[in-house]
Amino acid sequence: MDAAAFEDASRTLLKEHPGDERGRMLQSPGLKTSGAFYAFATGNDLVVKLPAARVVELIEAGTGRPCAPRAGRPMRQWVRLTPADAELRLAYPAEAREFVTGLAAW
Numbered sequence: 001m002d003a004a005a006f007e008d009a010s011r012t013l014l015k016e017h018p019g020d021e022r023g024r025m026l027q028s029p030g031l032k033t034s035g036a037f038y039a040f041a042t043g044n045d046l047v048v049k050l051p052a053a054r055v056v057e058l059i060e061a062g063t064g065r066p067c068a069p070r071a072g073r074p075m076r077q078w079v080r081l082t083p084a085d086a087e088l089r090l091a092y093p094a095e096a097r098e099f100v101t102g103l104a105a106w
Contacts (some may be wrong), residue, residue, distance in 0.1 A: 006041035039093040045080040048096035062074040
């Protein structure tokens with residue numbers, strides 16, 4: 001996910017949730033709500049925060065990859081994704097936002 005694609009997705013999400021804000025997570029552009037990050041972009045990846053079981057599911061399906069800012073230290077509630085289309089570039093951060101805000105029924 002390039003910077004322009006993340007910017008497009010961010011604009012849409014911030015329009016839907018005006019209380020959310022931009023920030024920097026691990027020196028990358030990110031999105032947060034009530035001070036908690038739920039998505040950021042790094043390189044060609046979208047990185048989102050989801051329940052650990054969902055992260056494992058995405059990794060096992062081959063859709064996601066572990067997020068390990070330090071080698072050998074994966075963050076169990078974060079997953080790296082390379083969404084193929086605009087719909088998924090919005091769906092994953094929206095799912096992450098629901099998890100972070102406690103709206104999802106996990």
